[in-house]
Amino acid sequence: MYRLNKYLADCGVGSRRECDALIKDGFVKVNGKVAVLGQTVSENDKITVKDKRVGDKQKLYYLMLHKPKGCVTTVKDDLGRKTVMDFIDLKARLYPVGRLDYDTEGLLILTNDGDLSNRLTHPRNEINKTYVCRVSGILKESERIQMERGVLIDGVKTAPAKVKILEQDQHHTRCEVIIHEGRNHQVRKMFEAVGKEVEFLKRVAIGDLRLGGLKRGEYRFLNELEIDYLKKM
Numbered sequence: 001m002y003r004l005n006k007y008l009a010d011c012g013v014g015s016r017r018e019c020d021a022l023i024k025d026g027f028v029k030v031n032g033k034v035a036v037l038g039q040t041v042s043e044n045d046k047i048t049v050k051d052k053r054v055g056d057k058q059k060l061y062y063l064m065l066h067k068p069k070g071c072v073t074t075v076k077d078d079l080g081r082k083t084v085m086d087f088i089d090l091k092a093r094l095y096p097v098g099r100l101d102y103d104t105e106g107l108l109i110l111t112n113d114g115d116l117s118n119r120l121t122h123p124r125n126e127i128n129k130t131y132v133c134r135v136s137g138i139l140k141e142s143e144r145i146q147m148e149r150g151v152l153i154d155g156v157k158t159a160p161a162k163v164k165i166l167e168q169d170q171h172h173t174r175c176e177v178i179i180h181e182g183r184n185h186q187v188r189k190m191f192e193a194v195g196k197e198v199e200f201l202k203r204v205a206i207g208d209l210r211l212g213g214l215k216r217g218e219y220r221f222l223n224e225l226e227i228d229y230l231k232k233m
Contacts, residue, residue, distance in 0.1 A: 004041050007047070010058065013054065015114040061090065061111060062111045062227050063109065063221055065087060065108045067084055067087075067105055072084070073100050075096075084108060092112060097110065103201070106203030108203075116230060123181070128206075129203055131176070147163045158183070159180065161177060161190070172199070
């Protein structure tokens with residue numbers, strides 16, 4: 001037996017939260033009767049969403065892509081730009097989890113597991129994302145501390161972060177930045193707030209899951225230990 005919302009999520013209908021909303025609004029029926037929240041079902045039940053039969057549970061895929069710069073984190077782009085899906089040759093309906101900016105490269109997870117995607121992107125879970133970057137000029141200690149304590153972006157102060165200087169010379173500073181928020185262009189705007197321009201930005205980890213030696217534009221399937229780790233975050 002399965003909880004109805006999980007069964008629908010595993011069938012690709014949406015995240016559990018989205019499936020709960022469909023159930024609550026009366027769009028889901030089990031054996032011809034309007035379903036209720038918390039209901040359990042079996043694979044032998046006839047389940048419909050908006051009067052359309054929901055098929056067998058789909059196979060779930062979990063991929064890690066090293067997104068290169070110069071492509072958008074979306075399934076389709078109205079402007080005709082290259083998307084992250086152009087690097088995936090798997091015949092399955094996948095979606096990127098979160099996003100990386102057009103000019104940012106690094107670790108991106110793609111999956112058809114709506115429940116996991118919701119878990120990894122929901123702000124309340126405060127999942128750390130680690131970036132390495134090169135910025136113009138010398139990052140002063142006072143500026144580093146200011147970034148860690150929070151800076152104003154569009155009038156709203158950022159949450160505490162970790163900023164570590166890896167190396168620097170008179171022209172550039174290389175840093176590691178760890179944040180758990182997912183605001184638009186956040187790392188770049190954090191440096192802008194202290195007068196620095198980001199010249200290169202790469203996400204190298206989500207939690208303890210690291211990009212490793214995966215080359216730009218390459219992807220691999222996550223192993224069972226990595227999938228279990230993400231589900232417990």
